[in-house]
Amino acid sequence: MSTQRKALTPEQAAALVPDGATVMIGGFLGVGSPRRVIDALVARGAKGLTVIGNDTGRPELGIGKLVVAGCVSKVIVSHIGTNPVTQQKMMAGEIAVELVPQGTLAERIRAGGAGLGGILTPTGVGTTVAEGKQVLTVDGRDYLLEKPLRADVALLHCYEADYYANLTYRLTAQNFNPLMAMAADTVIAEPDEVVPIGVIPPDHVRTPGILVTHLVERPH
């Protein structure tokens, strides 16, 4: 059982993300993104981050804020269409964009956290996504070998955390968060609510506190 721990301020959490780090950030168009830690990274002037996430949000939302502030040198995402700044920076050569089909992204992160050497998916066969990748035929059907993804730091948003940092997620704000909790060396979770131990029933814990390196304080 994990021990009780002291919650960090968003600024303290941001200080644990080194410049140049590979960072997984939960969220889908900012829903389920750790917004306070993102703001603190922008305020700190983080540089050279490789960000793995579903999308680059909007210029004023989610991962989009990091892109606009120049904190990011590369993104590995499924979608950039809602953030014209990402497209501009990509065209200008200021940011590298690796586009990954959303389901493949989820499974690559899951594989990274599950000790798998990759996954085989039919998604992307016969498209530009297949370029440079191994195609394996299983029972007559073609699959792409997609490699696992891991990160130095995962920045999560959750609904509740208890004092052990056991986490729950809420509705469509879960998305990539529980997968990323498994796939990074340092895991930082930003909760909406902090509750006493025992309030979250064992069956409702989605990410066990023992996997969470640091908890951010609840919003004031």
Place this chain on the structure above:
Amino acid sequence: MDAKEIIARRVAQELRDRTLVNLGIGLPTLVARYVPEGMLVAFQSENGIIGFGARPPEGMEDPNLTDAGGGFISALPGAFAFDSATSFALIRGGHMDMTVLGGLQVDARGRLANWMVPGKMVAGMGGAMDLVAGARRVVVAMQHAAKGEAKIVPELTLPPTSARPVSLVVTDLAVIEPTPQGLVLRERAPGVAVEEILAATTAPLTVPDTVPEMSL
């Protein structure tokens, strides 16, 4: 009836009772308005929910409950929320009975392009590649032509979304079915002549002896 309503109403006729369906962002979303009376269709939003409803009243929105376009939604009784791996396991694993997606181009082989225009617009594929690879039926809902330029073309000039052909293409002019022998014209929109459809299509199109009007 405007072009979008024609498309949405006709696509809604492809819905079947007790099925799981994913609607893409934009035009496909309109299909949910025309679910036939008494039919149970479970709509999935790939950001993580089955069973979502209309936007809540002003001030009742939940920042943790949105659709794949980021718009606020509500959850219906019996809704199910899940993570992204589960979402795409539903899509790829043979559980998704039908998806409706927008399109930039469809070619004679039935291949769809809908995620980027080289040098102009790079949106990213989002969930589209998984949906076309994995859903049991893939219905494309799009305008027949864009600013006078044909979208149903002999060969894609844009990067394909999948090598797998789509099941059906519904436009404001026609219903077209990709088959191993090529594209077949199945229906025409009310008041639209076959010649008009042929003129707006650069891909070869097989025209059967009778092409009924859509029954909307």
